[in-house]
Amino acid sequence: MMHDVIIVGGSYAGLSAGLQLARARRKVLVIDAGQRRNRFAATSHGFLGQDGQAPEVIAAEGRSQLMEYPSVTWVQDNVVEASGQLDGFSVRTQCNGELKARRLILATGVVDELPAIEGLQERWGTRVFHCPYCHGYELDRGRIGVLATSPLAMHHALMLPDWGTTTLFTNGVFTPDAQQQALLDRRGVSVQNGAVRRLSGERVDLELEDGRVFNLDGVFTMSRTRISPLAAQLECELSEGPSGLYVHTNETRQTSVPGVFACGDTSLAAGSVALAVGEGVRAGTGTHFSLING
Known part of the structure; x- marks a missing residue:
């Protein structure tokens, strides 16, 4: 036919x-x-x-x-x-x-091909997201992490303060230059350096390789x-x-x-x-x- x-x-x-x-x-x-x-x-x-x-x-x-x-x-x-x-x-x-x-x-x-980070895959779509317009409001102005997979994480980092207190985890991928840092400062975004080891917890406990743990309500990343x-x-x-x-x-x-x-x-x-x-x-x-x- x-x-x-x-x-x-x-x-x-x-x-x-x-x-x-x-x-x-x-x-x-x-x-x-x-x-x-x-x-x-x-x-x-x-x-x-x-x-x-x-x-x-x-x-x-x-x-x-x-x-x-x-x-x-x-x-x-x-x-x-x-x-x-x-x-x-x-x-x-x-x-x-x-x-x-x-x-x-x-x-x-x-x-979607996601970063190979322990605990990320099973939280995709529930606590780890890609679209602020789709999922940002439901985080109720909470604590939001941006997990960098490339320098394009700047896009997420500059958007997300409208939805909550935002921290950019550079994850060893890039270091913001002076101009980028000024933009992040103006938007009130905290920057944390170091590779991310795992995600765990009922919401999201994001652990860096150096042992520091950040309690978050949601994480945004780019696949x-x-x-x-x-x-x-x-x-x-x-x-x-x-x-x-x-x-x-x-x-x-x-x-x-x-x-x-x-x-x-x-x-x-x-x-x-x-x-x-x-x-x-x-x-x-x-x-x-x-x-x-x-």
Whole structure:
């Protein structure tokens, strides 16, 4: 069967893209592996109308609404290979073999690669975060740590005083220069040097290699992000973002390969449910215009 569009990834961006195409009565296949990036977080914030809702509830409701449209098919599977060209793309899945479509939308998200620090992984999404707008308010103006993984930790450190008393842990990664230190001083950010040994405790007890322990309500850090290999297989142009590679797109969210579109964290160097939904709309409508115009 030749679908109009295959959407690889059924999280917020993919669901949003699919909804636009379903309402245009296009034959859509969504292939989803079931690994939302924010699956570790208990609540989602900053999305108008859904603030404070559980991420899995938002995703489940979105899927339920999308599947009301009879032209949409959903497959729970993992896409391992993609190839083809305009009007003749194919994807190979682990369980359902080869599937074909005239257009592809990559909404595969990213994988977060975290610093190898004891106690960090198990607190990701609960006490260790990446987005102040998503999680800062709930820390109730408490004690916030910024765990540096690169000099880009300055970005977090200068933002977070609006959400609480902030300490930057340079973690042996970088030393603020005079200008950076002046900016940190102006924002009231304390700076602690030395490598971080572990995170522990009910909230966060951050221990440095020299034995000092800091009691915190939450920690923000920047992961390295890894995109799906599908974009490279299709020979899409990639760009280097602040945390890793992402897929380069134009204003319609078409990649450098005609007929291949990308949206969500795959093509935007930022992690937000609201942004993912908006980018999905752009990719869905862009794909529809492509089908109309050939």
